[in-house]
Amino acid sequence: MSEPEASRKSWSERLFGGFKKTSERLSENLTTAVTKAKLDDATLDDVEDALIISDLGPSAARRIREKLAEKRFGLEISQQELKEAVAEEIAEILRPVAKPLQITAFPRPQVILVIGVNGSGKTTTIAKLAHLFQEDDYGVMLAAGDTFRAAAIGQLATWAERINVPIVRGPEGGDPASIVFDAVKSATDKGIDALIVDTAGRLQNKRELMDELAKIRRVLGRLNEEAPHDVVLVLDATNGQNALSQIDVFKEVAGVTGLIMTKLDGTARGGVLVAAAEQYGLPIHAIGVGEKIDDLRPFDPDLVARVIAGVA
Numbered sequence: 607m608s609e610p611e612a613s614r615k616s617w618s619e620r621l622f623g624g625f626k627k628t629s630e631r632l633s634e635n636l637t638t639a640v641t642k643a644k645l646d647d648a649t650l651d652d653v654e655d656a657l658i659i660s661d662l663g664p665s666a667a668r669r670i671r672e673k674l675a676e677k678r679f680g681l682e683i684s685q686q687e688l689k690e691a692v693a694e695e696i697a698e699i700l701r702p703v704a705k706p707l708q709i710t711a712f713p714r715p716q717v718i719l720v721i722g723v724n725g726s727g728k729t730t731t732i733a734k735l736a737h738l739f740q741e742d743d744y745g746v747m748l749a750a751g752d753t754f755r756a757a758a759i760g761q762l763a764t765w766a767e768r769i770n771v772p773i774v775r776g777p778e779g780g781d782p783a784s785i786v787f788d789a790v791k792s793a794t795d796k797g798i799d800a801l802i803v804d805t806a807g808r809l810q811n812k813r814e815l816m817d818e819l820a821k822i823r824r825v826l827g828r829l830n831e832e833a834p835h836d837v838v839l840v841l842d843a844t845n846g847q848n849a850l851s852q853i854d855v856f857k858e859v860a861g862v863t864g865l866i867m868t869k870l871d872g873t874a875r876g877g878v879l880v881a882a883a884e885q886y887g888l889p890i891h892a893i894g895v896g897e898k899i900d901d902l903r904p905f906d907p908d909l910v911a912r913v914i915a916g917v918a
């Protein structure tokens with residue numbers, strides 16, 4: 607998932623646009639925090655509150671406060687300097703988790719299970735991810751493992767046609783494990799690099815979902831011991847702190863190996879990305895800031911930190 611300079615530039619502009627509500631919120635809260643020139647305890651309290659109100663979570667807020675105190679306590683600080691200092695501390699939290707999805711599996715294909723609750727943006731994200739891999743000249747195939755709803759199969763098939771990738775699908779109510787089995791065989795025969803598997807997002811029935819995913823894993827394991835190579839959880843940023851509880855549940859149910867956060871556009875709750883990084887330390891592969899096919903990009907921690915803190 608490499609990026610040419612021009613596309614990165616337009617992406618950074620889109621990112622600033624997408625994150626506008628989040629950065630305005632944090633910016634506003636930080637601005638009210640700095641009323642005195644010197645960084646004292648009262649100001650630090652206000653900064654910590656501002657970070658919590660902006661969805662970065664108590665743990666990241668505390669950590670950023672401590673770092674600011676360590677480096678600048680008693681020193682004069684302007685509003686702009688404060689935002690820049692906060693951006694740097696956010697970047698410190700995000701850098702260790704920024705890990706683009708790499709296609710490294712040998713033998714191919716790399717099997718990527720995509721999980722998440724219905725409506726999180728799972729299907730759209732699968733298409734966007736496939737598109738990213740296509741841009742790097744990888745051969746991609748999709749598997750419609752969410753057989754619970756006919757609409758989900760149809761939606762994935764529409765995307766597959768639009769971006770011109772093969773899809774393996776079965777009937778509504780079909781056995782997801784058997785679709786995945788067929789898909790791996792077909793992907794192997796065709797020399798496909800990445801097989802992206804959609805799965806059902808029925809968190810209401812944890813037991814069933816767990817059994818279903820366990821069966822998919824068993825079947826995959828028979829074909830390739832390493833598969834699934836990735837289990838990517840798609841989270842909707844507009845869910846704020848609820849997105850974090852979904853990490854807890856899916857970690858237990860599915861053994862998550864990485865995250866993609868979507869819908870960071872149009873929400874003021876983008877700070878939850880920082881909370882997720884701080885609390886779980888799971889790799890964040892990419893972020894989504896819109897509904898279009900190229901609205902998903904690998905996660906650039908320094909850029910995102912500046913965007914969240916509202917530093918141009």
Ligand SMILES: Nc1nc2c(ncn2[C@@H]2O[C@H](COP(=O)(O)OP(=O)(O)OP(=O)(O)O)[C@@H](O)[C@H]2O)c(=O)[nH]1
Pocket residue numbers: 722723724725726727728729730731758761807868869870871872894895896897901
């Ligand atoms: N604004 C915005 N909308 C998004 C983003 N990603 C997905 N969506 C929209 O969110 C809605 C749900 O996305 P889906 O991909 O259908 O989500 P899903 O998790 O597969 O949901 P089901 O199909 O209900 O299982 C769609 O209208 C998408 O266009 C994003 O990054 N930003």
